[in-house]
Amino acid sequence: MSLLVVGSIALDSVATPFGETADEPGGSAVFFSAAGSILHPVQVVGVIGSDYPLAVLKGLERRGVDLSGVEQAQGESFRWRAKYSYDLSSRETLETRLGVFAQFRPKLPEKFRNARYAFLGNIDPELQLGVLDQVAHPALVACDTMNYWIQSKRDMLLELLRHIDLLMINDSEARELSGDWNIYRAAQWVLAHGPRMVVIKQGEHGALLVDGTSIFKAPAYPLQEVFDPTGAGDAFAGGFMAYLASTDDLSPPNLRRAMIYGAAMGSFAVEAFGVKGFDNVTPADVRARVRVFKELVHFDMDGEKSA
Amino acid sequence: MSLLVVGSIALDSVATPFGETADEPGGSAVFFSAAGSILHPVQVVGVIGSDYPLAVLKGLERRGVDLSGVEQAQGESFRWRAKYSYDLSSRETLETRLGVFAQFRPKLPEKFRNARYAFLGNIDPELQLGVLDQVAHPALVACDTMNYWIQSKRDMLLELLRHIDLLMINDSEARELSGDWNIYRAAQWVLAHGPRMVVIKQGEHGALLVDGTSIFKAPAYPLQEVFDPTGAGDAFAGGFMAYLASTDDLSPPNLRRAMIYGAAMGSFAVEAFGVKGFDNVTPADVRARVRVFKELVHFDMDGEKSA
Secondary structure: EEEEOOOOEEEEEEEOEEEEOEEEEEHHHHHHHHHOOOOOEEEEEEEEEOOOOOOOHHHHHOOEEEEEEEEEEEOOOEEEEEEEOOOOOOEEEEEEEOOHHHHOOOOHHHOOOOEEEEEEEEOOOHHHHHHHHHHOOEEEEOOOOHHHHHHHHHHHHHHHHOOOOOOEEEHHHHHHHOEEEEEHHHHHHHOOOOOOOEEEOHHOOOOEEEEEOOOEEOOOOOOOOOOOOOOOHHHHHHHHHHHHHOOOOOOOHHHHHEEEEEEHHHHHHHOOOOOOOHHOOOHHHHHHHHHHHHHHHOOOOOOOOOO | EEEEOOOOEEEEEEEEEOOEEOOOOEOOHHHHHHOOOOOOOOEEEEEOOOOOOOHHHHHHHHEEEEEEEEOOOOOOEEEEEEEEEEOOOOOEEEEEEEEHHHHHOOOHHHHHHHOOOOEEOOOOHHHHHHHHOOOOOOOOEEEEOOOHHHHHHHHHHHHHHHHOOOHHHEHHHHHHHHHOHHHHHHHHHHHHHOOOOEEOOOOOOOOOEOOOOOOOEEOOOOOOOOOOOOOOOHHHHHHHHHHHHHOOOOHHHHHHHHHHHHHHHHHHHHHOOOOOOOOOOHHHHHHHHHHHHHHHHHHOOOOOOOO
């Protein structure tokens, strides 16, 4: 059950209260596949410049990530520079240099076109639609976006929504897209515009899965040490999609479990800079965190026995 | 199993994007007992001025609230005026007039002194300690506080912590009290200073119960309409404590259920101005929301059957 991700492959320079990085490999496709490949093989489509360090990508390959859709173009890799506030609750983007990403036109290798699960990371919605045209019969297409596209390519984004199954966005993006500050009404707005499911990421407060009949709340993993929030959302997406691909089960109970696997992956992402938080993480480590989530939220109704 | 609350009985003037109130009965003891009395009788200790409208208090009495500990003093009642931001995520206190509250020295009627469950609402920690001296053998003493006391009476507050079982505070207060922005470390700081349990209220993101061995996360009830957040925390406390008093069971599973009953009560509080959200709410209504919470957070581990 092949799993495809299209997204950025970046070099991040991030400052947190605990240190800083320079040109640390990151980007949505990298965080997604670093997390997802712990559970299931991942096919990546993206672009790197002539200056990209290949060691991290080789590491991903060793974990079952197929990089045959990663194009190396002449020029500079995509770079992003940001600084977090003292409590990590907000960040400021200091610089974005698109480099080779500016000319990126995703082209799927023939063997990726039968992907059953596809995640379209946060890129131009026009390119996301272009990717969709190249995937034959996906069981589930999920998609991220960001404020920049909501503002600059709203019509294209609305067109995209008509063609995807699940939109996965931050709470602030959901509010901006829908024009509604109530997160549950914002979710209903999304459902009325195409997708049958929406995942709203709430950072340190977890994430919501909303469909036409139910709401599921996954909390964030209780961490006493958070080092760098960068990539948590993409790691969440990687865990969510890889769990679905590995089980090939889109039933409501399995979607709920996928949310928890996503939340577990988000917690590994924030424990170190870049994708280092995933070094040596095994499926058993992930399952151990899933059990902690169960303990974190479980309660019995009066008069019921404990599960 | 008697349940005692000591706290403010106020007249609130609140402006939200949806309307405003003038001299609406509120205050911690009023929200606590409006919520709690749906599940269990509540004994109230507090003070009102000569100008306090008695209709709301009569309404509480009809629901099983014992007001024999409410003293009426010559002078003006405690008044609080505040304005919420457009998205209700923050508020500004415009005016606080203590009135008769400035001279308040809580004195428990003889019949209140055997209270088994006691909640010390947010008042001067010196007065909270004075109340504790008047309660004979409580099974559980829980206590609220606020930034003002953390700053101005820190030593007295630390003394109080050595004598209570449970501290129930907002996340921002937990951070200020502990000097730690990580909420889980802040909780451990509280546990190291006396209480064996701490509840950290997170507003629209729910609440955490932390003790020496486990963490429980209660989400907030998913509401598409929030009218006025005032009193949600005190209503939470009322639901939490009244559920414990009505069951007289301090086992970990029952404490978790109490958190959910608290969260349900918080949701009624925010659906209307003042305590109007509790008008006509029955225990069955509360239990219906508790079932929604179960559906909101429930997931099965892989290979398990649904509970």
